Amino acid sequence: DGGITQSPKYLFRKEGQNVTLSCEQNLNHDAMYWYRQDPGQGLRLIYYSQIVNDFQKGDIAEGYSVSREKKESFPLTVTSAQKNPTAFYLCASSIVGSSGANVLTFGAGSRLTVL
Amino acid sequence: AQSVTQPDIHITVSEGASLELRCNYSYGATPYLFWYVQSPGQGLQLLLKYFSGDTLVQGIKGFEAEFKRSQSSFNLRKPSVHWSDAAEYFCAVADMNRDDKIIFGKGTRLHILP
Numbered sequence: 296d297g298g299i300t301q302s303p304k305y306l307f308r309k310e311g312q313n314v315t316l317s318c319e320q321n322l323n324h325d326a327m328y329w330y331r332q333d334p335g336q337g338l339r340l341i342y343y344s345q346i347v348n349d350f351q352k353g354d355i356a357e358g359y360s361v362s363r364e365k366k367e368s369f370p371l372t373v374t375s376a377q378k379n380p381t382a383f384y385l386c387a388s389s390i391v392g393s394s395g396a397n398v399l400t401f402g403a404g405s406r407l408t409v410l
Numbered sequence: 411a412q413s414v415t416q417p418d419i420h421i422t423v424s425e426g427a428s429l430e431l432r433c434n435y436s437y438g439a440t441p442y443l444f445w446y447v448q449s450p451g452q453g454l455q456l457l458l459k460y461f462s463g464d465t466l467v468q469g470i471k472g473f474e475a476e477f478k479r480s481q482s483s484f485n486l487r488k489p490s491v492h493w494s495d496a497a498e499y500f501c502a503v504a505d506m507n508r509d510d511k512i513i514f515g516k517g518t519r520l521h522i523l524p
Contacts, residue, residue: 299453301453330514335419335516335517336516337500337514337515337516337517338454338500338514340511340512385453385454387453387454397442397444397504397512398444398456398459399446399454399456399512400456401446401453401454401455402453403451403452403453404451404452404453406451
């Protein structure tokens with residue numbers, strides 16, 4: 296079945312450490328997104344990419360980095376510069392450039408806790 | 411700037427009762443509108459979407475929503491809720507001309523009484 300796989304599901308990190316969250320999709324979608332979810336805050340866009348080797352900052356990109364070397368993969372690195380990294384992180388994808396654009400398919404999420 | 415408001419943080423209804431979740435948006439033109447549902451610890455699943463045409467849209471799991479331009483609203487409804495509907499519901503708006511900007515509301519958590 297096609298879908299988005301995020302790993303790990305749960306991750307614990309000590310302060311000052313970088314951590315990378317994996318996101319892989321087999322939907323053949325061109326666009327991929329990373330959102331951060333905090334209780335009562337909805338979803339906030341961190342980074343997005345509409346094509347391989349290109350990505351754009353979202354609303355809260357500071358302290359995060361991404362890469363898009365393959366269409367299927369869009370890993371997110373939470374760096375030590377991110378002041379409040381404890382959150383639930385959601386990866387999503389969509390097609391680009393047609394009436395199906397803007398319809399997001401989400402992964403199951405990764406919960407990061409900084410100790 | 412676009413914005414989405416879900417005025418109710420929590421809503422509690424009895425199983426079998428009807429449900430309406432409110433969503434108001436701020437946007438200059440006709441937006442794309444969505445409702446997503448999220449079970450605890452999971453990702454979001456699309457319930458329904460409105461792009462154009464008939465203002466009453468049907469979705470999965472027996473949900474429907476009505477786009478009212480005059481009220482800038484896109485409320486979600488279900489005539490009879492089931493215990494499995496307990497979840498968090500997010501309204502979202504997208505710019506018709508930009509793929510990247512999808513703005514989410516802060517969500518409404520639905521509790522079901524047996």
